[in-house]
Amino acid sequence: MASRPRGWPTAENFDLVTAEVPAPADGQVLVRNTLMSVDPYMRGRMNDVESYVAPFQVGAPLEGGAVGEVVESRSPDLSPGDLVLHGSGWREYAVLDAGHAVRVDPAVAPASAYLGILGMTGLTAYAGLVAVAALQPGDVVFVSGAAGAVGSAAGQFARLLGAGRVVGSAGSAAKVAHVTGELGFDAAFDYHDGPVAEQLRAAAPDGIDVYFDNVGGDHLEAAVGQLRVHGRAALCGAISAYNETSAPPGPRNLARMIGWRLTLRGFLVRDHADLRPEFVSRVGGWLRDGSLVYRETFVDGLAQAPDAFLGVLRGDNLGKMLVRLP
Numbered sequence: 479m480a481s482r483p484r485g486w487p488t489a490e491n492f493d494l495v496t497a498e499v500p501a502p503a504d505g506q507v508l509v510r511n512t513l514m515s516v517d518p519y520m521r522g523r524m525n526d527v528e529s530y531v532a533p534f535q536v537g538a539p540l541e542g543g544a545v546g547e548v549v550e551s552r553s554p555d556l557s558p559g560d561l562v563l564h565g566s567g568w569r570e571y572a573v574l575d576a577g578h579a580v581r582v583d584p585a586v587a588p589a590s591a592y593l594g595i596l597g598m599t600g601l602t603a604y605a606g607l608v609a610v611a612a613l614q615p616g617d618v619v620f621v622s623g624a625a626g627a628v629g630s631a632a633g634q635f636a637r638l639l640g641a642g643r644v645v646g647s648a649g650s651a652a653k654v655a656h657v658t659g660e661l662g663f664d665a666a667f668d669y670h671d672g673p674v675a676e677q678l679r680a681a682a683p684d685g686i687d688v689y690f691d692n693v694g695g696d697h698l699e700a701a702v703g704q705l706r707v708h709g710r711a712a713l714c715g716a717i718s719a720y721n722e723t724s725a726p727p728g729p730r731n732l733a734r735m736i737g738w739r740l741t742l743r744g745f746l747v748r749d750h751a752d753l754r755p756e757f758v759s760r761v762g763g764w765l766r767d768g769s770l771v772y773r774e775t776f777v778d779g780l781a782q783a784p785d786a787f788l789g790v791l792r793g794d795n796l797g798k799m800l801v802r803l804p
Contacts, residue, residue, distance in 0.1 A: 514567035594798035603631035605750035615640035623692035773797030
């Protein structure tokens, strides 16, 4: 990271640097990255503010999920040729403690899946629905950002877990068609087509029980207005506000929470690691039997990583945005 952005990041906030690759020490491995993830939460780490995770540092590499091949090992736990998942992306080679790398099996699923549907992305969607929103069979569910990585997983998981109706919002007619067609949502709308509150009311006229929030702003206000008594919202992200330079207005209808006894709860996926065995078992089964689908958007080359990251913030991606490294 060359500098901290104010508002939308630009190419000037990033540098591409060539450095010597250090040799691994005892207990470490050298990994050649082949895939890396770019995610909306990374925008918050570009700011020097107190948060749940340390900010990126100016003049140092950014970090993020990556999959790569072990090329040298000084640990008995990993061997050259092993494919591993780790958190030192935004670079072609990474030296890391072997304990910070998890071996993955490309025979079970493609390597990219471990950064998406079978990784943090999928677990975020699953934990938000099951542990945070306490999804019940028959619930009416609204998912914002439904064509994105987490949103597309959340909507499908809700359907497979017995939701009575699943509604999504997306940013184009093509994405709406994808959400209602390939992903199996019952209804979806393009939030550019009119006020979100009006479109949500038309798609779920009897109200909603669960809201999975990836967007914040007008989507959150609309969801609060449509939540039924004892409705629950899992607050995963607020991408509509990430690049604002002034405080965005909050929902104006929070008083409704009192009479309708609503619950709005933020969450972090790292607090729900205990769900991983259950998550892998269920989602792995859905992938094997074809009841769950996922899409990926690829950009090639480390030099293109900043643009891929900005593409996520713009909503260019369908499903998970990934950078392929040669």
